[in-house]
Amino acid sequence: MSRFSFQISATDGAARTGTIAMQRGEIRTPAFMPVGTAATVKAMRPQEVRASGADIILGNTYHLMLRPGAERVARLGGLHRFMGWERPILTDSGGYQVMSLSELTKVSEEGVSFASHLDGTRHMLSPERSIEVQRLLGSDIVMAFDQLVPASATREEAAAAMERSVRWAKRSRDEFDRGGEHAESAALFGIQQGGLDEQLRKSSADALIDVGFDGYAVGGLAVGEGHEAMCACLDYAPGQLPADKPHYLMGVGKPDDIVEAVRRGIDMFDCVLPTRSGRTGQAFTADGPLNIRNAKFGEDQDPLEPGCPCPTCTKFERAYVHHLVRSGEILGAMLMTEHNLWFYQRLMQGLRDAIAETRLSAFAAEFLKRYRVAR
Incomplete structure (x- = not known):
């Protein structure tokens, strides 16, 4: 099998469905990647994550380089062996966490100097070091290092960060191309920046295309801009990237963000929401989020979501899960997270089927109308 290929099998408007083929397996798109920040999708075993329908998961460069350390993971056989996940892993570059979690952060052309949120020790994360860490982890999809700015940034700040991200993307490409462990099986994605400015986004996309990447991310969203602004940006940003x-x-x-983004041409997603919500008592359902902690579920004998085929819904009642969550039992977080991961993967399968059958508009309208009704 080739190192990386992307085949589009059907389109419906701007939406696409297809397959990414890699040596560790195929990824059906549109795809949702559960987040395994610290070499685990929280509260889940790898086989349970796979059973939910996940083809790929995400690992985090920042967290893993600090603990247990990328060099240690490499000595232990790489991230796949370390965490017992045999399918593809995408690793983010660490840029977001450096900006959001670290103290005493200093950005320079070299990279980002920061203090660890764990113990205050100083580190430097540069494009070269980010690629090195991702190589040591054995990532299948490596992300270029970029600079993120908040939604409140001025156009000048967004432009400066975008231009630096372009320079860092070229350095990431050069470091990736030097080879090293797992070089023969990994892919490299570039990250478009530019805030909410269409021209900055276009300039970023054009520069990244000149460098050349296996895939392209739309970065710098979901940072406080709100749903409407995000959708407005997605009306043009994916179209600035290579269609193939x-x-x-x-x-x-x-x-609902995912549905709107798929309609606009997005193929891949990641988010901590299904796992984090599972640990805090929120279940996702077709009728909107459900807070299982509410007293009204104390004697409710329905499953979390009637009709859901996940192991939680086929074996347990709301009343029992309510009891577990209210009691702080670990099993409550496990059952809730399992259901949420199944919900997300069922949504992705529904989107793929709707695109293949050219009925995405009807599917999206029906889903959004039902999901956004307050419980």
Whole structure:
């Protein structure tokens, strides 16, 4: 099998469905990647994540380089062996966490100097180091290092960060092309930046295309801009990227965000929401989120979501899950997370089927109308 290929099998408007083929397996698109920040999708075993329908998961460069350390993971056989996940893994570059979690951050042309949120030790994350860490982890899809700015950034700040991200993308490409461990099986994605400015986004896309990547991410969204602004940006941003390459919207998101983004040409997603919500008592359903902690579920004998085929819904009642969550039992987080992962993967399968059958508009309208009704 080739190192990386993307085949579009059907389109419906701007939406596409297809397959990414890699040596560790195929990824059906549109795809949702559960987040395994610290070498685990929280509260889930790898086989349970796979059973939900996930073809690929996401690992986090920042967290893994700090603990247990990328060099240690490499000595132990790589991230796949370390965490017991045999299918593809995408690793983010660490740029988002450096900006959002670290203290005493200093951005320079070299990279980002920061203090670890764990113990305060100083580190430097540059394009070269980010690629090196992702190589040591054994990532299948490596992300270029970029600079993220908040939604509140001025146009000048967004432009400066975009231009630096382009320079860092070229350095990421050069470091990736030097080879190293797993070089023969990995792919490299570039990250479009530019805030909510269409021309900055176009300039970023054009520069990234000149460098050349296996796929392209739309970065810098889901940082506080709101749903309407995100959709407005997605009305043009994916179209600025190569049509024959995967389009990855980083850090998104809510089920209705995903549906709207797929309609606009996005192929890949990741978000902590289904797992984090599972641990805090929120279940996703076709009728909107459900807070299982509510007292009204104390004697409710329905499953979390009637008709859902996940192991939680086929074996347990709301009343029992309510009891577990209210009691702080670990099993409550496990059952809730399992259902949420199944919900997200069922949504992705529904989107893929709707695109293949050219009925995405009807599917999206029906889903959004039902999902957005307040419980």
